[in-house]
Amino acid sequence: MTEKREYTDDYQDKTLYIPGPTEVREDVIAEMCQPMFGHRMDRMTDLYTTIVEDTKEFLGTDNDVMILTGSGTEIWESSTLNLVDENILVPTCGSFSERHANVAERLGKNVDRIEYEWGQAIKPEDIREALESSDKQYDVVATVMNESSTGVRNPIEEIGDVVAEYPDTYLVVDAVSALGGDYVDIDEHNIDVIFASSQKAFAMPPGLAICTVSDEAYERELSKDSASWYGGFQRALDYYDRKGQTHSTPAIPIMLAYRKQMKHMLEEGHEGRDKRHREMAEYTREWAYEHFDMFPEEGYESQTVACIENTQGIDVAATIEEVNEEYDMAFSNGYGSALGEKTFRIGHMGEHDVESIKALTDAIEDVADL
Amino acid sequence: MTEKREYTDDYQDKTLYIPGPTEVREDVIAEMCQPMFGHRMDRMTDLYTTIVEDTKEFLGTDNDVMILTGSGTEIWESSTLNLVDENILVPTCGSFSERHANVAERLGKNVDRIEYEWGQAIKPEDIREALESSDKQYDVVATVMNESSTGVRNPIEEIGDVVAEYPDTYLVVDAVSALGGDYVDIDEHNIDVIFASSQKAFAMPPGLAICTVSDEAYERELSKDSASWYGGFQRALDYYDRKGQTHSTPAIPIMLAYRKQMKHMLEEGHEGRDKRHREMAEYTREWAYEHFDMFPEEGYESQTVACIENTQGIDVAATIEEVNEEYDMAFSNGYGSALGEKTFRIGHMGEHDVESIKALTDAIEDVADL
Numbered sequence: 001m002t003e004k005r006e007y008t009d010d011y012q013d014k015t016l017y018i019p020g021p022t023e024v025r026e027d028v029i030a031e032m033c034q035p036m037f038g039h040r041m042d043r044m045t046d047l048y049t050t051i052v053e054d055t056k057e058f059l060g061t062d063n064d065v066m067i068l069t070g071s072g073t074e075i076w077e078s079s080t081l082n083l084v085d086e087n088i089l090v091p092t093c094g095s096f097s098e099r100h101a102n103v104a105e106r107l108g109k110n111v112d113r114i115e116y117e118w119g120q121a122i123k124p125e126d127i128r129e130a131l132e133s134s135d136k137q138y139d140v141v142a143t144v145m146n147e148s149s150t151g152v153r154n155p156i157e158e159i160g161d162v163v164a165e166y167p168d169t170y171l172v173v174d175a176v177s178a179l180g181g182d183y184v185d186i187d188e189h190n191i192d193v194i195f196a197s198s199q200k201a202f203a204m205p206p207g208l209a210i211c212t213v214s215d216e217a218y219e220r221e222l223s224k225d226s227a228s229w230y231g232g233f234q235r236a237l238d239y240y241d242r243k244g245q246t247h248s249t250p251a252i253p254i255m256l257a258y259r260k261q262m263k264h265m266l267e268e269g270h271e272g273r274d275k276r277h278r279e280m281a282e283y284t285r286e287w288a289y290e291h292f293d294m295f296p297e298e299g300y301e302s303q304t305v306a307c308i309e310n311t312q313g314i315d316v317a318a319t320i321e322e323v324n325e326e327y328d329m330a331f332s333n334g335y336g337s338a339l340g341e342k343t344f345r346i347g348h349m350g351e352h353d354v355e356s357i358k359a360l361t362d363a364i365e366d367v368a369d370l
Numbered sequence: 371m372t373e374k375r376e377y378t379d380d381y382q383d384k385t386l387y388i389p390g391p392t393e394v395r396e397d398v399i400a401e402m403c404q405p406m407f408g409h410r411m412d413r414m415t416d417l418y419t420t421i422v423e424d425t426k427e428f429l430g431t432d433n434d435v436m437i438l439t440g441s442g443t444e445i446w447e448s449s450t451l452n453l454v455d456e457n458i459l460v461p462t463c464g465s466f467s468e469r470h471a472n473v474a475e476r477l478g479k480n481v482d483r484i485e486y487e488w489g490q491a492i493k494p495e496d497i498r499e500a501l502e503s504s505d506k507q508y509d510v511v512a513t514v515m516n517e518s519s520t521g522v523r524n525p526i527e528e529i530g531d532v533v534a535e536y537p538d539t540y541l542v543v544d545a546v547s548a549l550g551g552d553y554v555d556i557d558e559h560n561i562d563v564i565f566a567s568s569q570k571a572f573a574m575p576p577g578l579a580i581c582t583v584s585d586e587a588y589e590r591e592l593s594k595d596s597a598s599w600y601g602g603f604q605r606a607l608d609y610y611d612r613k614g615q616t617h618s619t620p621a622i623p624i625m626l627a628y629r630k631q632m633k634h635m636l637e638e639g640h641e642g643r644d645k646r647h648r649e650m651a652e653y654t655r656e657w658a659y660e661h662f663d664m665f666p667e668e669g670y671e672s673q674t675v676a677c678i679e680n681t682q683g684i685d686v687a688a689t690i691e692e693v694n695e696e697y698d699m700a701f702s703n704g705y706g707s708a709l710g711e712k713t714f715r716i717g718h719m720g721e722h723d724v725e726s727i728k729a730l731t732d733a734i735e736d737v738a739d740l
Contacts, residue, residue: 036576039391249390
């Protein structure tokens with residue numbers, strides 16, 4: 001039983017290098033402090049159409065965009081409700097892809113997994129093999145772009161090209177911790193649904209999920225006997241077309257922050273952010289190779305989260321604690337009991353750059369005596 | 371097709387008398403402007419256990435509380451997924467209760483309605499009659515406490531007493547615009563699930579839904595073959611018991627605002643807020659009778675939203691516009707095309723009091739020349 005632990009108003013702020021939430025610019029935070037307004041006022045139409053159209057422009061997609069109040073998990077659930085009658089194929093390579101499968105199972109769907117050892121990446125040819133050889137009609141292949149638990153970046157572009165050969169199978173991509181920091185051409189690779197959370201590489205406060213929806217996925221939902229309402233593509237997109245607003249009351253303060261941050265993101269551009277994140281990933285990888293090893297299969301390292309193998313047997317928990325105390329910087333241990341001390345993770349996403357990542361790796365070197 | 375309408379940064383703030391979002395205290399707004407922290411840090415446990423336990427105390431319930439990032443619609447959906455195998459009984463008396471039925475239908479459930487004319491209240495004896503006479507097993511009776519479209523306050527206490535006679539039928543109450551401003555003894559009347567949205571009588575920014583769950587509803591979900599994950603009672607409550615946190619990344623800034631406002635609410639108390647809201651409702655009703663008439667069935671007028679019948683044939687849209695322009699106050703027309711000019715609505719909830727409501731009615735008198 002959890003006991004109440006009173007929130008105290010006197011916390012030391014920490015620079016966030018965890019795999020999200022990440023650092024948010026001060027001018028983005030400040031946007032939230034405005035008196036409330038109504039979600040059916042013209043002002044809301046101005047706000048919501050601005051953030052939707054700016055997001056489309058940033059992502060460079062012709063697909064529709066919906067921005068939903070909730071976490072990425074909500075889109076795992078609604079996209080399954082919206083697109084899957086019975087069968088869904090889920091390659092699992094870590095905690096988040098496994099959870100995507102669990103969500104679908106809890107909804108009563110039939111889930112077939114392609115299981116990879118943690119640290120390994122999903123292989124497009126395995127998906128082709130499964131789609132070709134199964135006598136089941138898979139409504140959806142659900143895959144993760146960036147497996148935050150293992151630091152693996154899956155080849156979703158190639159996976160998209162494979163799934164595109166099966167027109168009755170829709171591709172849903174969990175890009176929660178990737179989009180905004182790792183370039184992907186959504187339309188070129190026929191990704192029907194791809195979603196991210198605001199607090200990761202978009203570098204906004206948490207509370208919103210960003211989702212793109214292809215025309216085919218929209219039509220598929222329309223034709224289904226059952227679908228989500230809150231996370232329904234049709235509900236959200238039709239309401240947008242008619243009113244330029246959300247169908248339910250949204251988290252207006254987070255949307256105000258979103259507007260500001262999206263202007264910064266447009267200024268840097270999708271490819272510019274991709275480049276900066278690649279540089280951070282390369283720096284962190286080189287640092288890891290110098291002192292430790294990388295956990296993910298070579299060639300599939302994430303561009304936003306480094307999962308570093310603790311080959312030196314440092315005390316990960318103690319190092320995290322001491323870096324936190326001495327440097328006011330927060331980074332993460334490995335995911336779960338199996339990897340908790342065997343790996344550690346550095347989120348290099350959002351507002352960070354090589355210099356700020358180097359400040360963390362210097363601190364780790366100091367504390368762990370590397 | 372919606373066109374982008376750029377958000378401009380130079381809006382005139384309006385005092386909100388719409389049926390939500392409503393006015394939020396400045397010190398509550400200011401809470402949101404803090405640097406981000408991680409949703410798995412101890413600081414988050416402090417924050418989330420504080421707001422959950424304070425909410426339990428405010429509501430005076432022994433049931434569990436979950437605070438979910440999303441709108442009330444999300445709980446319509448998840449409670450249906452969590453509790454309904456096949457049959458749900460929905461008394462409909464306005465737009466929001468009808469939508470609750472529509473959400474369940476879109477999820478593929480069998481929905482039986484008890485339809486009331488708009489403005490009429492749900493009668494407990496009709497629910498008893500339906501439960502007694504049907505050969506169906508209704509898993510859930512889903513009812514609305516405060517029908518914002520018609521300004522009707524339904525007798526959910528008596529409805530609760532009726533449904534309690536049917537132990538395999540669970541009672542789900544949409545109290546989106548009531549809870550926090552209209553007293554209800556949740557445990558005494560066996561309400562299994564009742565939920566509200568943060569931006570209504572709780573007077574917080576939008577983005578969170580507050581939900582209480584009985585032990586029986588929790589057990590019912592556990593025993594089901596399928597349920598929601600994001601809005602799953604088990605997911606949320608077990609995670610709270612184990613970690614004192616939310617299972618998915620929540621809208622941290624809104625939770626910071628929530629903590630502050632809940633302290634104000636505890637200071638005033640559930641019954642104190644009830645009394646203040648009753649006084650606002652009585653004042654508004656008397657004013658309405660003096661100049662117009664009330665739309666809801668007598669004896670069932672809402673304590674948080676007055677729906678006033680436009681017996682004088684004033685130009686509602688023009689009056690709203692002029693009050694908005696001249697007094698910077700926003701109130702609402704009737705809901706939808708049928709009631710748009712036939713009624714108008716004043717939200718008297720949250721931070722308002724009789725004096726601030728009188729400022730609005732004075733403005734309406736001035737503009738409409740009453």
